[in-house]
Amino acid sequence: MLHFTVITIFPEMFASPLAHSILKKAQEKGLISVRLVDLRDYATDRHRTTDDSPYGGGQGMVMKPAPLIAAIEDARKKGKNPRVILLTPQGKALNQQEADKLSQEKEIVLICGRYEGVDERVKGFVDEELSMGDYTLSGGEPAAVVVIDTVTRLIPGVLGNVKSSQEESFSAGLLEYPQYTRPEEFRGVKVPEVLLSGDHERIKNWRREMSLKLTRERRPDLFRKAPLTAEERRPLAVGSPRLCMALLHYPVYDKNRQVVTTAVTNMDIHDIARSARTYGVQRFYVVTPVKALQKLALKIIAHWQQGYGSQYNQTRKEALALVRLKDALDEVILDMEREYGSKPKLVVTSARPGGKRTSFLELRDMLIKDIQPFLLLLGTGWGLTETVLGQSDYLLEPIDGGTDYNHLSVRAAAAIILDRVLGK
Numbered sequence: 001m002l003h004f005t006v007i008t009i010f011p012e013m014f015a016s017p018l019a020h021s022i023l024k025k026a027q028e029k030g031l032i033s034v035r036l037v038d039l040r041d042y043a044t045d046r047h048r049t050t051d052d053s054p055y056g057g058g059q060g061m062v063m064k065p066a067p068l069i070a071a072i073e074d075a076r077k078k079g080k081n082p083r084v085i086l087l088t089p090q091g092k093a094l095n096q097q098e099a100d101k102l103s104q105e106k107e108i109v110l111i112c113g114r115y116e117g118v119d120e121r122v123k124g125f126v127d128e129e130l131s132m133g134d135y136t137l138s139g140g141e142p143a144a145v146v147v148i149d150t151v152t153r154l155i156p157g158v159l160g161n162v163k164s165s166q167e168e169s170f171s172a173g174l175l176e177y178p179q180y181t182r183p184e185e186f187r188g189v190k191v192p193e194v195l196l197s198g199d200h201e202r203i204k205n206w207r208r209e210m211s212l213k214l215t216r217e218r219r220p221d222l223f224r225k226a227p228l229t230a231e232e233r234r235p236l237a238v239g240s241p242r243l244c245m246a247l248l249h250y251p252v253y254d255k256n257r258q259v260v261t262t263a264v265t266n267m268d269i270h271d272i273a274r275s276a277r278t279y280g281v282q283r284f285y286v287v288t289p290v291k292a293l294q295k296l297a298l299k300i301i302a303h304w305q306q307g308y309g310s311q312y313n314q315t316r317k318e319a320l321a322l323v324r325l326k327d328a329l330d331e332v333i334l335d336m337e338r339e340y341g342s343k344p345k346l347v348v349t350s351a352r353p354g355g356k357r358t359s360f361l362e363l364r365d366m367l368i369k370d371i372q373p374f375l376l377l378l379g380t381g382w383g384l385t386e387t388v389l390g391q392s393d394y395l396l397e398p399i400d401g402g403t404d405y406n407h408l409s410v411r412a413a414a415a416i417i418l419d420r421v422l423g424k
């Protein structure tokens with residue numbers, strides 16, 4: 001049994017919400033009780049005043065501390081260690097986890113503000129401040145109804161089917177899958193075939209997939225935090241980004257801003273491939289027009305793919321399997337177009353300041369939301385040329401270490417960017 005006490009100047013506002021449906025049944029079954037306390041009973045003047053004008057001037061009235069604190073103290077005395085909650089837009093936002101925690105309580109006291117809110121000193125007498133979201137209600141009463149409702153449905157025995165509260169939006173950190181009922185076809189729109197199949201395994205998988213898709217598209221913030229399986233996080237699984245990387249050895253600048261071709265290095269190939277595999281990047285293109293360097297790169301890759309290295313170190317083999325050698329950036333774009341059916345969005349990186357920058361977080365959101373492929377370009381030497389930058393769709397913000405030294409190796413920069421954009 002969970003006892004709610006509501007302190008309000010409008011107890012009548014609760015009559016209807018408490019007299020219907022789930023909340024009515026929960027009271028009848030003795031699973032919750034709600035005591036409404038009229039705050040005016042704790043006022044000491046003839047007019048039963050509970051508000052006054054604000055110190056410092058300004059609009060509206062403020063709820064006086066004395067009646068509120070007297071009501072809280074009385075509720076604490078009458079109850080057995082109740083959790084006292086002030087409803088305020090400045091509080092912690094109510095979510096499913098918070099509601100879950102509250103449903104374990106035995107007694108909850110909810111304090112409803114009105115006017116411009118409550119005197120700040122009241123906050124010293126409560127255990128917690130809760131907000132319903134980033135908007136302003138005219139009073140705490142609708143907020144109290146929300147708390148009572150969402151907490152009550154989590155109490156065992158309140159809902160007929162325990163599973164229904166477990167499968168709902170937010171319970172698993174995801175939005176719920178779409179629901180359908182009869183008729184099978186309505187105004188030309190059919191119920192998805194899988195739901196009529198009677199195949200429970202398929203239905204379960206479809207629902208999970210839809211949940212992931214909806215959450216990814218509508219609530220990337222929830223999606224990032226959701227407890228997903230390794231499979232669900234994997235590239236090409238639902239909700240995973242179509243991201244490839246390319247390391248350009250031409251055209252890049254040298255120290256004197258001359259356009260040059262740089263040498264391919266063993267370390268770049270290994271380290272970036274391993275980072276790419278770790279963060280779920282789908283391909284890592286190594287771009288050089290120099291045939292001799294391509295041959296060298298091929299030799300390295302073959303050693304780890306087919307040669308001695310493939311048996312010696314299986315995980316290295318897995319990382320190097322992502323590497324593709326190409327002559328030029330245009331070929332990379334063509335290759336991705338063939339693979340994904342559309343041209344990739346080009347994201348360039350540059351340590352040089354200036355230009356309109358896309359933040360790591362913005363790219364992260366685009367990768368979660370968009371189904372389009374993205375190609376992250378990394379330069380060697382003194383960086384990507386203006387021509388390449390000019391071709392790009394997004395210029396990523398530079399990594400800022402907070403000092404005046406800005407000379408990361410491309411391997412380190414790649415790992416940092418991947419972690420900021422894809423890391424958990």
Ligand SMILES: C[S@@+](CC[C@H](N)C(=O)[O-])C[C@H]1O[C@@H](n2cnc3c(N)ncnc32)[C@H](O)[C@@H]1O
Pocket residue numbers: 087088089090111112113114115116117118130131132133134135136137138139140141143
């Ligand atoms: C008009 S509001 C006061 C808003 C206050 N002036 C402010 O800006 O924070 C009156 C009362 O409604 C309740 N209230 C308003 N918005 C709320 C929200 N988002 N969550 C919880 N309670 C809210 C609080 O009890 C508040 O004291």
